[in-house]
Amino acid sequence: MEKLRVWDVVELEPSYKLVGTTWVFKLKRNHLNEVVEHKARLCAQGFTQVQGVDFEKTYSPTGRLNLLCTLIAFAATTGLQFHQIDVKSAFLNAPLSETVFLSIPQGLLQDRRKMCLCLNKAIYGLKQAPLAWYQRLKNWLVAKGFASCNLDPCVFYRKGRHPIWLYIHVDDIAIFGKVVDDFKNEIAEEFEIKDISIANLMFGINIGQHEAHLSLDQQHFTDSLLHLYGMDHCKPVSTPLVPNIHLSAATEKEEAEFRALGINYQSALALSPSFWRGLESNTGGPSSMCFDILGHIYSRNPQTGIRAYSDADWGNCCETRQSVTGYLTTFNNCLVLWKTRKQPTVSLSTSEAKYKSLCDLTSKLLWLRQWCEESGLLLGSSAIPVHEDNQGFINTANSDSGINGKHMKHVDIQLHFVKEAIKTSKIQLIYTPTDNMLPDFLTKSISRPTLCRALKLLGVVCLGVRGCVENTGANC
Template sequence: MEDLMLGIKITHKAEVITLSQSHHIDSLLELYGMSSCKPVSIPLIPNLHLEGALIFEREEFQTVKINYQSAVESLSYLSSATRPDLSYSVSTLSKFLENPGIQHWKSFLHILRYLRGTKNIELNYQRNIEQPPIAYSNADWGNFHSTRISVMGYPVRFNGNLVIWKTRKQQTVSLSSVEAEYQSLTELFSEFLWFKQFCDVINVVKMKNPIVIHENHQGCIDTANSNCNTNTRLMKNVKIQLHFIQEEIENSIITLVYTRTNNMLADFLAKSVCRPVIK
């Protein structure tokens, strides 16, 4: 059985519910003349560093008569609804809504080429799988070259299903990679708390503590598991976050587990990666 809700195709298959937006992708490809384009295997080129367009570049782009803001917004719904693999790419292009140039538009078209080859990717949600919530936290320190703002990303699985994913530019410059990771960890847990409280309110399921959070920065884990006087010189601007996480660890609400970078599932939300990692 298939239903369509808010532009999302919902398919019921026995014990599995599938969400997809292939029809929306087809519409985008047709709108921008990319229906017959050659597919690519990744949404953004790894290690690509885009910067805001200079004045003459913006003026040149304006002559093309392209609504860059509308184009990026058309991808935002995909990335937030059914396509977590687009989250980092869309977040990257969204940084330049006020100062786009030709290079940003080429990156948008590159994403469309990726979508043409992956339009049938679906999100699957299975019933009767009892697994505790598992989360992954990661940050790409100083990712944005012009400001050295870090980018963070985190996914959360519950009962084996992906229920939360996010890519976001941090609000302040982190003085160390530990601080960047700690900001990501704090926002991840805050988001999960909201989800847990939501499930409690609608009485869907009771989650058992602790939630396991995988982190690939040993310094971040050591700081969280130590007393509050550790690394205070490095952590002044995140001291409140430090107390917050340490309190949750002491109360056995969360447990931090070290995970090697090769196994870090949050990588594709914090940086541009190759296709095997996205899968």
């Protein structure tokens, strides 16, 4: 803090609004879940700040997980290096535009009542600290020739003889490129960094970089949850839900009981699309009958670009008869984007449910395509193949006519959005038999053989709670 001149000690004036301070202690673990560092950090008590007095804007962008997966898939199929660095005490490098006064923590000065700290740089705990750090890092990257993506400001790229891509998550930076050491030397001259070299752990996700494939899993995060709730020796299940089982919506009491457990199940399932259909139908989160975590990884495959599958299960919910949207997208044959959710309105036919699902998917595909083209991951303008299992729906979407009926305006608008994407060669609908529709497990509970076959075709490897499967086929 002295080296970076984080604060100046000044006399306390009656007009100063002081922000409190506190010490935070934390254990830092590696990809093997081993403690590698004991950290002590002086933090500001941000809850004592007043907007308009010691802070204004606070929003700081955070990267999307599906874009990180896309970059990893791109690196795996093109032979790019995938490294990781950590900027030490990142916030302490960010100058503040507001004047902030801190109370002096115990042990720093003897005469604490007459003095205070006037901040020159951000410290952890300040509401505006993440934004100040992002702006500081962005300004430096732009000065070094990087450009931030318009569709995701946390992804930066620099073109040239050795193109390089960066994925920013606060003080963690993932680096993708043929040559990455030059950039690491550049940033080390500006900030103090910890060079982790080959990436092995990001956001609780274990990263395995092997000669034949690259893998992602949340094994240690899952194990820690099982240990926390005394389920170390629980019996794994082969499917998230028993086929043909229908969960009812959680009651207010059940929701309160689940929230009291404090289980962050969404983080635990960040890489497990096969579990979301069962959990999504129970609004309070997973109960004990469906909280059996397995996890998965995917490996590198030949380069093929973007491919998508769209599906919908008509009238799936027994209570409301709402349909379920399910779709997934692969980049270079690696699963990077998926979604399952109840449709907000009741559909009157299978085709109507599929219109809604495909419209939602199309908007995501246009966004992903534009991002890939802007960042240089995807060249050319060929249509994205989208697989559907309803030939009548495909014929309607490819035709020039709309939908007849004055009560179908909302569906007609969605259909015309899809038609426009088809006519402009953004997407191309391809018929695929129902038995080969990969996102079937996103719309309903299915049998073990069907689930394993779908995961294998997606390049996904099932994980048991006892360890990681290292082969490249679905091993259920």
